[in-house]
Each structure stands twice: as structure tokens, then as C-alpha cells.
Amino acid sequence: MSELTHLTLAQARDRLVKGETSAVELTRAHIAQVEAKRHLNAFITETPERALAEAEASDARRRQGTAGAMEGLPIGIKDLFCTEGVRTTAASKILDGFVPPYESTVSGNLKTAGAISLGKLNLDEFAMGSSNKTSAFGPAINPWTRRSDPAAKLVPGGSSGGSAAAVAARMVLGATGTDTGGSIRQPAAFCGITGIKPTYGRCSRYGIVAFASSLDQAGPMARTVRDCAIMLGAMAGFDPKDSTSVNLKVPDFEAALTGDIRGLKVGIPREYRPDGLSAEISEVWEKGIAWLKEAGAEPVEINLPHTKYALPTYYIVAPAEASSNLARYDGLRFGQRVPGKSLDEMYAKSRAAGFGPEVRRRILIGTYVLSAGYYDAYYAKAQKVRRLIAEDFRKAFETVDVILTPTAPSPAFGLDENTDDPVTMWLNDVFTIPTSLAGLPGLSLPAGLSSDGLPLGLQLIGRPFDEETVFKVAGVMESAAGFDVSPEGV
């Protein structure tokens, strides 16, 4: 452990600017922490030599006066982003040995801004999961533990579980995540860090291994709201290589952190208070509402009537898109190949050997709902309900500026707890999926600890391309929450 690993990304940046530390020093300190915390299995591939060479180049750039917005800051990249010359796995066996000949736009943007990558972070296979347990490289472990049972290992959430664990354990100052139904926000909540899924279209999807293309979006995960604002600024931007990336100027997100939310209306959706919501989650939500009131914002009860249909809608739309996207894994052009007597047999054997059970299940469901005779009953129906869910939000945002909800229905659960039933597992994302279907920005920040000492997160949802308001409100909540605890041993 070193003092340098306990700086926030913004503090490290400011020290670099003042010449009080160097990229090499920062990178060395974080590499040491990566080694010390290897038991968390947060990384699939560590690239320390590369990182140190990049750090030296970064210090040289700074001396020449050409420092970027993320200059010299050690980060981690979710292993779903293609990185030129560095193995990319999507935590799946089927991509065995794949070394991309090109760089994803988002990781490339971070590199251009001067960030130093320490390697590729663990995730659920193809980002399909909420626990990181579906990774072919073994689960990442949450650095937090229960006070009542410190020996029990907990999941970091998923799918960006390695990213969340690495940030929480001070192995990196920030990490990239991707979010299709909650894969940035839920692990951020489970690991006591901050993460934002920006508006669909804000970040380029080029070079991100595709899961569900109409939902996938990249975003930053870090320890503070400011850190996420800085990092998103470096990641975002129009990219002609992604036809759904939006040609809008990237705002100065950090400048949005004015601390002034007087007069803002904050929507509190009635439907996010289902029977059986844990008392602790309700309490932290009430506290969040109180903080915003004290700061001069006005809570307003709102209705999002189609909320309960979001989960079934998602579990048609996302697997349908996945079954189509994952058709490219054919044992032919990259990854694992199992020989067969015919082309079809080779496909079927390669895919059976390469995909884990959750991915296989989703491909099969997706194939079924897209098949002739069932398309209208399932897929077209889900697309219609999706519109109704998006409409709920559009109407709500006619009267409110931002929406506040819990991020997840529970704190982190045990690695060995019952996750056999896929549908029960999916309930983890009940509060994050509606936002994804509507393409809206959603941020999770730590708001307190459970009675057993685990972080609890709150989610702020904004209008399309209004991440600035989300950041502004999040900044106020962060100050009010004063969440300054670290996991045991970090």
C-alpha cells in the first residue's frame, strides 16, 4: 500500500501538473498494488512492462508541454475493449488467443489523452451476468467483506466486476466499464465506487466486443464523481466508425460540478418501491432525498408505470441481439476451433466448447424469439413495450430534471450464494434496466453502508445527453454522504 494509490484521479492529476509526482512513480505504486491484490482476480491480463514504458513516454510528453487530460494516470481497461497487440478475451474461451490488430475508439481516446493502462480487467463472459461468476477466467472478488463474516468471499457484481474491484482496491485510479443493463452501475454499487453509463451514443462502440448493440454503452468507473467526469470527458466523442455515435460536442463535465442544485426537481418513482424492498435500501434512498432537499432541490413523486415490464422486455431484446452478434464466433476467423467433419459440425462443436452456460442460454433464447413464427409474439412485442418504457421517462422528464432511485435491490451477495436460477439472478438489475432500455444516462454513487458493513448505492438518471445535470446532482450527494471508508485491508 502506498500513499499514491490513495489519491483520487483528480488529486493525482493535480500532483502531476505541479510536478510533485511522475507518471512512472504513480504507475509503479499501482503495479505494486495490483500484485498485492492479485487474489481478487480483478485482472485477466496484466501489462506492467507496457505500462511503465507508456509512463516514461508520458513523463516525456509532460516535459515537452503536451500533456493530455488523463496524462500519466494509471487505469484499467475492461477486457471487452479491443486493445491493439494485447490479448482480448471477453472472459470467454471462444476468443482464445485473440490479439486484436486494432484499438477500440474509447480505449484509444484514453491513450491519446495520456492514460496509462495497467491491463485488462475481468468481467462476466461477454458481459452477460451480474456477479462476475460467468467469467471463463474465474470470478473477480469484491474487496469488501461482511462485518459478521469477514471470511466469506463476496461477488463484486457484474458484468464490470473486475473494473469495480480494481478501483475499490486502489489498483487503478479509474477503469472503463460497459453497461448493457446495469453492468457499470450495479458493480459500482456493490464495490462502493462511482460509475456512470452515459447516454446511448455518447461513447463510440467501435472495438467493444458486442453484446446487445442497441443497449451497449461504455462509461467510466472511479472513486469520485469528479474522477468519473474527467474520465468520461476523455472517453466520449463522435466517431464515424460507429453509426450510432452522436455528433455532439463533448461538454466539460468537470465544470458541471458547481455544487448548486437549488430549484432542481428530483423525480422519485413510486414503482421503484416494490413490496419486499429491503428496509436498508429504503432508508438510504430516504437519506438521499433528504440530502437533496437540504441542498435546495425539490423532490417530486413521479410514475413510471411500465417499470415492471422492463425486465421481461430486456430479456427478450438483449438475448435476441446477442444471438445475432455472437453468430460471428464460428471457429474460423479468430478464437477457438474444434474440428468437425463438415463446416456445420465445426461451427457447432467450436461454439459448444467455447461458450459458457449463461452465454449459451441467452443465445438459445435469442435464437428462439427471433425464429419464424415467434418473432412477433416475442421480439416485436418487446420492442413495442420498450417504447412504452422510454415514453414513461420522456413524460417524467417534462416535470423533473433528474430521477433518484436505489441502484440495486441488495448489497453484494456471497460468491457461494444461490445463483442457479437465472431469473432470480436477473432481478439484480431491476432498477438499472429501465434506464438502459430508454438509453438514458445513469450514475451510481456510494451512499452509505449496510448494517453488515457493505456499500449501498444510489442511482441518478438524467435526460438524454444531460450527463452534466447528473454529475452536478451526484457531486452534491457525494459531499452530503461523506462516504470515505475503504474496504478492510486497502
Place this chain on the structure above:
Amino acid sequence: MSLDISAVRAIATLARIELGEEELAPLAGELSNILNFVEHLSEVNTDGIEPMSSVADLSLPMRADLVTDGDIAEQILANAPEAAEGFFTVPKVVE
């Protein structure tokens, strides 16, 4: 809605995923549970609602029809499990 073993076998064939006989029954159970779960959507009235395929409310952008890359066959083949003479190789498809 519940799926039987033969339905699962047919879906797996469409998805090009080989399944062992012993895998069919458990998968039929799991997939049927999922279908029962998503069945809730049938209670929503969606008459006259346009299906939403993307939140991006825009028409696809056009670009000039120009070659912007190429001559990277070696790079592309570098990841192939089997390649020969500048081509991907497959099992024999024509008898």
C-alpha cells in the same frame, strides 16, 4: 409456454451449438422458465405502438464511397485458428 426436448434440439441447431442428449432436458426446463417469465408482456396493450429498435432517433449517416483501408490480409489472418496461402481454411464443403 414450455419447450420440449425436440424444440430445444431444433433451436440449438439453428444457433449452431452442439448439445449432448443429457443437456436437453435441463435446458428445456431453464428456457421454459425464462419464457414463462417474459410472458408477462402479453398483458400490456401495445395496439398502435411502433416497435422501438433503437433509442438513437436518427437516420443512418452516409459517407463517401471510398476505400479507407486495405492491404492488411496478414493482420486479419493472424488470428485465424487455421489459414493457408492468404485464406481462411474450412473443412471440405464440396464433395
